[in-house]
Amino acid sequence: MEPANERDWIMSKLNSGKEMLYLTLEDVTATGLEIDEILDLTRSALVAHGSKKYEMPAKIGVHPYEDVFYHAMPAYVPSQAAVGLKWIECYPSNPSRYNLPQTTGLLVINDVESGCPVALMDATWVTAMRTPAVTALAAQALHPDAGSFGMFGCGVQGIEHCRFIVHTLKDLKKIYVYDIKEEAMDNLVQVVQPQVDVEIIKGKDPEKVAKSCAAMSSATVILLEQLSVVKDGWVSGGQTILPCDLNTFWDPAISRRADKYIVDSAEEHRLFEEMGYFPEGLPEIACETGEVLAGAVPGRENPDQLIVCSNIGMAVCDVVVGKEVFRRALETGIGRILPL
Numbered sequence: 001m002e003p004a005n006e007r008d009w010i011m012s013k014l015n016s017g018k019e020m021l022y023l024t025l026e027d028v029t030a031t032g033l034e035i036d037e038i039l040d041l042t043r044s045a046l047v048a049h050g051s052k053k054y055e056m057p058a059k060i061g062v063h064p065y066e067d068v069f070y071h072a073m074p075a076y077v078p079s080q081a082a083v084g085l086k087w088i089e090c091y092p093s094n095p096s097r098y099n100l101p102q103t104t105g106l107l108v109i110n111d112v113e114s115g116c117p118v119a120l121m122d123a124t125w126v127t128a129m130r131t132p133a134v135t136a137l138a139a140q141a142l143h144p145d146a147g148s149f150g151m152f153g154c155g156v157q158g159i160e161h162c163r164f165i166v167h168t169l170k171d172l173k174k175i176y177v178y179d180i181k182e183e184a185m186d187n188l189v190q191v192v193q194p195q196v197d198v199e200i201i202k203g204k205d206p207e208k209v210a211k212s213c214a215a216m217s218s219a220t221v222i223l224l225e226q227l228s229v230v231k232d233g234w235v236s237g238g239q240t241i242l243p244c245d246l247n248t249f250w251d252p253a254i255s256r257r258a259d260k261y262i263v264d265s266a267e268e269h270r271l272f273e274e275m276g277y278f279p280e281g282l283p284e285i286a287c288e289t290g291e292v293l294a295g296a297v298p299g300r301e302n303p304d305q306l307i308v309c310s311n312i313g314m315a316v317c318d319v320v321v322g323k324e325v326f327r328r329a330l331e332t333g334i335g336r337i338l339p340l
Contacts, residue, residue: 006081007113013330014337016116021326023121023335031328033129035167038321042133043293045320048077049265050290054316058271067092067223075315076112082323084109086123086315092221101156102221103127107322117340119326123318126325128156130317132164134264134289135217135242138309140168141292142262142299143215143240147173150213152206152229152249154179154188157219162192162200169215176212178203210234217242218249222312224276226252237304246312247277259305260286264314272312283308 010016033041048054056075063069073086088105095102105123110116139146146169151158154177162175175198179185185202193200203209210216210230220227222245232253235241241258243250255261261283263269273282289311292299300307329335 007111010111010118010330014118016111016118017114018340019337020117020340021119021121021330021335022338023119023325023329025122025124027329027335028121028125028325030334031325031332033321033324033328035133035164037324038129038133039137039164039167041321041324042130042317043137044080045077045314045316046134046137046264046290047294048079048290049314049316050288050292050294050296053078056265056314056316058265058267059315067221069222073313073315073318075319077316077320080320080323081112082109082319083112084315084319084322086127086318086322088123088127090222092223107318109319109322109326119322119329121322121325121335123322126318126321127313128160130321131157131219131244131311131313132160134311134313134317135161135244136164136168137293138242138262138289138311139165139215139217139240141289142307142309144169145171146214146240147171148176148213148215149174150176150178150203150209150216152178152209152216152218153220153245154181154184155219157244158184159188159191161217161219162188163195166196166198172198174198174212175200176203176209177201178206178209206230207234213239215240215242217244219244220249222246222277223248226279228252230254232257235306237306239306240300241306241308243308243310244312246272246310250308252278252280254306255283255308255310256280257306258283258308260300260307262286262289262292262299262307262309264289264311268312268314269310
């Protein structure tokens, strides 16, 4: 749909400039986007990024507490006529202190033609979906024949990673999961196992999981302190590591000696380096995730390579997925139209 025609369609349902659509978490979920659709949308955003056909400044933020961040994440993806801003915050202590999610936020979608905001929606679901989608697509591009996948962290992201990964790694036989909380592992198995044909195994400890898996991901916490839970000696050539938690969970020596250190956004990783998240220095970046998906640069070039692909989240994915959520909600009458 061309932007002008799209605007006409939006105006037939919403008085852009005077009204916007408000979507709660339940509304966003109710639009019914399926995993394969989210993967396709996310792939289009990553390919646009890898082809340099986008606009997305590095995240800016504020930090009220040492372990807390707020990020403003704007992006424009011309191929999808998607433009907007995600305002997201991360409070690692929220689950234990307030029984609230660690990450919450809002997503604004704008009309490209007029600039007017046309939607304001909860960003929790979009974040929870596009993050594992990036991991799953990167795993497919870098290790398509992986027979085993390891997931460290069994919260919302861990659950979704295990649901998504079976859609891209077609040779998977086993999924190993690990969390410091036994009940989190039990809950993941209970929720996900009925949905997938791959056996899910609770890991006894991080070392056994790390040594058992061809491809692995982690979605734990992002801290200035390096936890280095998975040690350098537990990882060997031929594995693919796809962290979502920056430089926190894995021994930094792993990324420094990797044959390829790939990142979703080099600019954003350099920004995190300036903020102190890479005290030993940012490893040399081979390329960006989107460049591999776009076919601009090679991914894995031989089976013995150790590859680390760090994906910390990009607004191009948020606005593309969010734009489709808005379109479907408007089409089906989900949400509330509010005056501007």
